[in-house]
Amino acid sequence: MTAAAGGPESRMYGLTIETKGLTKRFGQQVAVNALDLVVPQGAVFGFLGPNGSGKTTTIRMLLGLAAASAGTVKLLGMEMPGQFREVLPRVGALVEGPAFYPFLSGSENLHRLDAATRHAAPGTRKARVDQALERVGLSHAAGKRVHAYSLGMKQRLGIANALLSPRELLVLDEPTNGLDPQGTREVRNLVRSLAADGTTVFVSSHLLAEVEQICTHAAVMSAGRLVAQGPLPDLRRSGSARIRVVTPDGGPAASVLARLGLAPEPAPEQPDGQVVMAALAGLGADTGRPAPEDIVAHLVAGGVRVRGFVVERESLEDRFVALTGEGFDVVQ
Amino acid sequence: MSSSVRPETLGTADATDAAPPGGWGLSLFWSELRVLFGRRRTWALLLALAAIPVLIAVAVRLSSAVPAGRGPAFLDRISQNGLFVAFTAMLVSVPLFLPLTVGVVAGDTIAGEANLGTLRYLLVAPTGRVRLLLVKYAGALAFCLAAPLTVGLAGAAIGAALFPVGPVTLLSGDVIEPPQAALRILLIAAYLAVSLAGLSAVGLFLSTLTVVPVGAMAATVVVSVVSQVLDQLPQLEWLHPWLFSHYWLGFGDLLRQPLLWDSFASNALLQAGYVAVFGALAYGRFVTKDILS
Numbered sequence: 001m002t003a004a005a006g007g008p009e010s011r012m013y014g015l016t017i018e019t020k021g022l023t024k025r026f027g028q029q030v031a032v033n034a035l036d037l038v039v040p041q042g043a044v045f046g047f048l049g050p051n052g053s054g055k056t057t058t059i060r061m062l063l064g065l066a067a068a069s070a071g072t073v074k075l076l077g078m079e080m081p082g083q084f085r086e087v088l089p090r091v092g093a094l095v096e097g098p099a100f101y102p103f104l105s106g107s108e109n110l111h112r113l114d115a116a117t118r119h120a121a122p123g124t125r126k127a128r129v130d131q132a133l134e135r136v137g138l139s140h141a142a143g144k145r146v147h148a149y150s151l152g153m154k155q156r157l158g159i160a161n162a163l164l165s166p167r168e169l170l171v172l173d174e175p176t177n178g179l180d181p182q183g184t185r186e187v188r189n190l191v192r193s194l195a196a197d198g199t200t201v202f203v204s205s206h207l208l209a210e211v212e213q214i215c216t217h218a219a220v221m222s223a224g225r226l227v228a229q230g231p232l233p234d235l236r237r238s239g240s241a242r243i244r245v246v247t248p249d250g251g252p253a254a255s256v257l258a259r260l261g262l263a264p265e266p267a268p269e270q271p272d273g274q275v276v277m278a279a280l281a282g283l284g285a286d287t288g289r290p291a292p293e294d295i296v297a298h299l300v301a302g303g304v305r306v307r308g309f310v311v312e313r314e315s316l317e318d319r320f321v322a323l324t325g326e327g328f329d330v331v332q
Numbered sequence: 333m334s335s336s337v338r339p340e341t342l343g344t345a346d347a348t349d350a351a352p353p354g355g356w357g358l359s360l361f362w363s364e365l366r367v368l369f370g371r372r373r374t375w376a377l378l379l380a381l382a383a384i385p386v387l388i389a390v391a392v393r394l395s396s397a398v399p400a401g402r403g404p405a406f407l408d409r410i411s412q413n414g415l416f417v418a419f420t421a422m423l424v425s426v427p428l429f430l431p432l433t434v435g436v437v438a439g440d441t442i443a444g445e446a447n448l449g450t451l452r453y454l455l456v457a458p459t460g461r462v463r464l465l466l467v468k469y470a471g472a473l474a475f476c477l478a479a480p481l482t483v484g485l486a487g488a489a490i491g492a493a494l495f496p497v498g499p500v501t502l503l504s505g506d507v508i509e510p511p512q513a514a515l516r517i518l519l520i521a522a523y524l525a526v527s528l529a530g531l532s533a534v535g536l537f538l539s540t541l542t543v544v545p546v547g548a549m550a551a552t553v554v555v556s557v558v559s560q561v562l563d564q565l566p567q568l569e570w571l572h573p574w575l576f577s578h579y580w581l582g583f584g585d586l587l588r589q590p591l592l593w594d595s596f597a598s599n600a601l602l603q604a605g606y607v608a609v610f611g612a613l614a615y616g617r618f619v620t621k622d623i624l625s
Binding site for chain 2: 060063064065066067084089091093096098099100101102108111112113114115116118161
């Protein structure tokens with residue numbers, strides 16, 4: 001059956017996750033509202049949204065932990081939760097933080113969870129556990145009780161659990177939570193290397209910089225709804241770019257920019273000079289706006305001593321805030 | 333791959349699945365036993381149970397002769413024959429100590445995993461929900477056997493250490509040799525294990541209702557106390573044969589020659605009924621439950 005399950009059928013399908021009208025209601029409250037999620041095979045998919053926007057509830061429904069109030073879920077081309085027995089062994093998951101038996105050691109915990117996997121061969125269990133621990137850098141703490149683990153170590157152990165068997169899909173809910181910068185970096189590298197092997201990775205996060213660095217696709221949730229979804233460049237493109245000039249001659253710079261038809265605005269001063277910024281609506285010749293290199297030429301010709309010049313594309317964070325609202329009082 | 337898709341339940345069709353390479357959940361069952369009997373709490377429970385016969389034996393040893401007919405049954409015979417420590421201790425532990433420890437283990441089955449958060453990882457491993465329920469219940473049953481066995485064996489051991497051991501006079505007046513008496517101790521432990529099966533099923537069901545294991549444990553113990561209190565009320569005589577604790581003290585038949593299996597059989601039937609009803613309730617609750625912990 002593994003041959004059939006991993007075979008061409010699901011490959012041809014092309015979509016690793018597909019939901020249609022996925023909805024979850026808790027009483028009156030609609031936690032997830034008519035979600036149409038499309039995760040192509042091989043993508044590193046960032047699942048974004050503020051806290052309480054329904055990300056984890058969605059993940060629970062994807063994995064069959066919670067039943068959908070309406071709508072359907074397909075993982076690896078198969079129905080969930082109906083075909084969970086064929087689907088889930090090929091899916092590694094980290095759901096809402098790691099959870100382990102504190103009185104067992106790290107490696108005992110993994111043995112336990114592997115024993116719960118019906119298709120995992122007991123013969124190779126020890127080797128696979130050791131390998132997974134090594135992959136997340138926990139070999140030295142394998143015999144230690146999880147009780148004594150730091151949050152970051154538990155997080156790594158959670159990721160090790162997701163890597164116990166070869167997986168076609170990894171669902172990682174906030175994988176860098178509690179990790180120090182080194183750990184975060186390692187997780188990033190791990191995700192990249194897994195993606196390079198062809199594993200589809202579905203990462204939920206509210207750390208946008210994180211997502212920006214590793215993801216090929218993203219979706220943004222807000223108040224239970226999907227407000228944007230697609231390849232990362234497409235998501236960013238819909239935003240605008242702006243230039244940022246660092247110079248000791250703030251005033252002249254602003255007037256040069258104004259002459260070019262831009263709307264300069266002063267920004268907080270930096271140690272190496274004043275900063276002038278201006279929105280650059282649509283880069284390129286067709287817009288009639290000057291190209292960045294021409295702007296620099298004009299500035300220099302106008303006697304402005306340019307110490308720094310940057311074209312800033314709108315960051316994912318700006319886009320995210322534009323989509324989900326600013327501050328703590330986001331829509332609930 | 334023929335698998336029945338039932339959208340209204342979350343992965344229940346375990347029974348239709350072909351045997352996987354890992355075996356029929358046996359791997360998970362061993363893991364369950366390792367987790368259950370590897371943790372300190374279980375050992376503390378068993379040690380507490382083992383302390384009961386030790387306390388009894390030491391108390392009898394230190395006191396002057398126990399007057400016949402006072403105290404729990406068999407108590408007056410201990411000083412002549414140490415094996416009676418086991419019988420006395422098993423009798424004494426039935427109303428409270430055994431239900432208490434079984435309540436802790438049975439109440440912890442699902443709620444404990446939910447509380448740790450490991451439940452979601454077991455389920456996405458994936459472990460089918462029915463399979464997990466069965467394995468968890470099997471683990472609780474293993475404890476139901478271990479608990480009275482601990483009392484009996486600790487009783488026999490401390491009895492043999494502090495008192496002479498000799499032929500045992502049964503309730504029927506027949507006399508059996510110590511090896512046969514040891515066999516009777518094991519039989520009574522088996523009887524008590526069966527007796528506790530119903531309570532374990534109740535605990536398993538209660539455990540599916542909450543993510544707070546202490547709540548399920550306490551509720552299970554309360555249920556066992558209520559059942560025993562109801563069994564004492566003559567006004568409710570019609571109800572008595574239906575109470576799961578009704579035959580708990582009925583193992584006297586196992587101390588006769590020849591062995592009488594009547595109460596064993598009635599008890600087993602009653603417990604099977606409880607297992608069926610509360611097993612079904614636990615199933616109904618657990619397979620449709622949203623795991624949000």
